[in-house]
Amino acid sequence: MVQGTTSDAGKSVLVTALARILYRHGISVAPFKPQNMALNSAVSADGGEIGRAQAVQAEACGLTPQTDMNPVLLKPNSELGAQVIVHGQAIGNMQAREYHHFKPQLLDEVCAAHGRLQARHQVVLVEGAGSPAEINLRANDIANMGFAEAIDCPVIIIADIDRGGVFAHLYGTYQLLSATEQARVQGFVINRFRGDVSLLQSGLDWLEERTGVPVLGVIPYLPDLHIEAEDSLNLRQLTDAPEADTGARLQVVVPVYPRTSNHTDFDVLRLHPQVDCQFLRDPADFRGADLIILPGSKNVRGDLQWLHDQGWVPVLQRHLRFGGRLFGICGGYQMLGQRIDDPDGVEASAGTSPGLGWLDMATRLTGTKTLRRMHGEAISDTLAPAGTPVSGYEIHTGESTGPALDKPLFRLTPVDDPRGQALTDGALSADGRIAGSYLHGCLDEPALLQAVIDWVLDQPGQGHDFDYARLKEVSFDRLADAVETAITLPRLYQLLELETPSSC
The missing domain is CATH 3.40.50.880 (Class I glutamine amidotransferase (GATase) domain)
Known part of the structure; x- marks a missing residue:
């Protein structure tokens, strides 16, 4: 499972990259997000509605999108409420507090959907939502560590260095996890780095020493990379004049x-x-x-x-x-x-x-x-x-x-x-x-x-x-090339408990 220190830390992009890497190496892989909140959605082959990010990740896997890839989708329609979509079908509108109390009823549903994907694929890559360190959302969580604990899933945490404060993000997020949650964290990933990675080494050493968790890789900033956005418009896309x-x-x-x-x-x-x-x-x-x-x-x-x-x-x-x-x-x-x-x-x-x-x-x-x-x-x-x-x-x-x-x-x-x-x-x-x-x-x-x-x-x-379709395919491969360089294939196979190919 890929979790992030913040929204837009790179969770969707990392899952897309890992999915494409495994797909290119002949591994049957599928994406999964237990709960998504987004106004960008897609129609699945089985006639349901799922988050756009999971449809894009399915493309990277060479798959047709299915509702099991995103069993719960929230589409905000007011400041305090959203339409709730379960297994691809809208079940009604809920205010935030009402949905918070409804979430425990959905845990079995999301675990079952994940289990069906596991039965059909060698690897299921799970994407978290927001941050696991949002204390006010820890109770009844089905999107981050609550889900990881329910299915006993190892976790990678990614942070975006382009935002600044990357070590505070990673260290602070880790410290706010419980002991059992910390034990599931198998590695950190730093996203969107510009410059000479060797200049980052002292910080990486400090982070590993303080947490005991390895930094799996540093993904470079990739200019002009196009991967469809999961949710609302990035502010950088808006034009003032x-x-x-x-x-x-x-x-x-x-x-x-x-x-x-x-x-x-x-x-x-x-x-x-x-x-x-x-x-x-x-x-x-x-x-x-x-x-x-x-x-x-x-x-x-x-x-x-x-x-x-x-x-x-x-x-x-x-x-x-x-x-x-x-x-x-x-x-x-x-x-x-x-x-x-x-x-x-x-x-x-x-x-x-x-x-x-x-x-x-x-x-x-x-x-x-x-x-x-x-x-x-x-x-x-x-x-x-x-x-x-x-x-x-x-x-x-x-x-x-x-x-x-x-x-x-x-x-x-x-x-x-x-x-x-x-x-x-x-x-x-x-x-x-x-x-x-x-x-x-x-x-x-x-x-x-x-x-x-x-x-x-x-x-x-x-x-x-x-x-445009060709451009998307080229973008998937460009992203996969960069991430496979940052997180070597033997290390990825080890994390996924897959047998490393002799070519590696």
């Missing part, structure tokens, strides 16, 4: 509201050589764009109100008057309609909110969540030439209806039910400048992304061939 001219052919802005979900939809745009994709919170920082994308949301009516309160709506109106394009994904798509009804308080308080009114449709939120992986083709020549392949996944509550749906974007079938009924998705405005879809990840499809760039720039055939 975009530069006037970045040299990119396409300027994209994504407003970031408080409950933005699945911002990984836009990783392909941030990495595309022709695109300058900016995440903005403050509309005062808006300097113009070719395309504005309204992202998904875990609280659609609340985030729509935030757009009004912050002054984004006049910005969107002016953008459209000047000929800009507007695209909504999932919750952002729902916002483009005439009305959003939540009569049962599925996401927050019950009520109705007027939409932005640019698509003639209305959305009614219900307790049933749509979870499915989809593929198909474009059927609107405006956004993309008919027949352009498209794929992605749906994660949404509610259903949209209205005349706008008579001009859909895509014809789709479920990936996991190839004989299932073909469905249409999305809508396009009469003038062809506003579009929306429920399909997360649709821009990852190279041909569709090229077509969307052509649509925005109104220049057919000008898209750039950019293979």
Whole structure:
């Protein structure tokens, strides 16, 4: 099990790296996280919802994501509450205190899921959450040492030296563990180190002498490494004020509201050589764009109100008057309609909110969540030439209806039910400048992304061939190479009690 001294210490990245290393050496390996709190999620092959990080780690293992890889997922929808998802299905909303008392009922569930993975794979790599030294969360813990104790699992603790205070983080975390928890710690790992490792040696010696725990490796800082983020936007990704001219052919802005979900939809745009994709919170920082994308949301009516309160709506109106394009994904798509009804308080308080009114449709939120992986083709020549392949996944509550749906974007079938009924998705405005879809990840499809760039720039055939899937594979291997150098293969096999290959 990999635990961290803080959030964003590198737990997800280290599990991804170790998974890729073992996969490359022919070991059957699977990722696991007992409890995840994240607004980035994915749809598993068995029709459930899991944290995005575990889906990415499954890719690194050469596996299709399964709900057993993340049996408990919390999706915050207010400052004090979250939707609780168990084995891929939402069971309701809970306030923080209510969930804290509910956790003991979940321990058997997460242990059972872990056991099923163990039965199918040689190695299961477990990722913790936050820090095991959060004293206020120690009771009823199922995410860190509570889980490790329940399944008798050895632990590695990782810290990010780029944050500063790395020895205080590691030593302090270790000292705050109980004696039995300290006994499970088999090693420390230092992440994101810049410079000459020999200059760190005196600190490493001090830490090992004080704790009796070896430092397994120092992972270097890897510039421009892309591994999809587990949770909310990294503050470094937010832009205070975009530069006037970045040299990119396409300027994209994504407003970031408080409950933005699945911002990984836009990783392909941030990495595309022709695109300058900016995440903005403050509309005062808006300097113009070719395309504005309204992202998904875990609280659609609340985030729509935030757009009004912050002054984004006049910005969107002016953008459209000047000929800009507007695209909504999932919750952002729902916002483009005439009305959003939540009569049962599925996401927050019950009520109705007027939409932005640019698509003639209305959305009614219900307790049933749509979870499915989809593929198909474009059927609107405006956004993309008919027949352009498209794929992605749906994660949404509610259903949209209205005349706008008579001009859909895509014809789709479920990936996991190839004989299932073909469905249409999305809508396009009469003038062809506003579009929306429920399909997360649709821009990852190279041909569709090229077509969307052509649509925005109104220049057919000008898209750039950019293979995002290939970039992810290269990133997995680059990360694995660095970690395998820092934590040698014989040492890793020893930790996992695997027979070391003769080639090592």
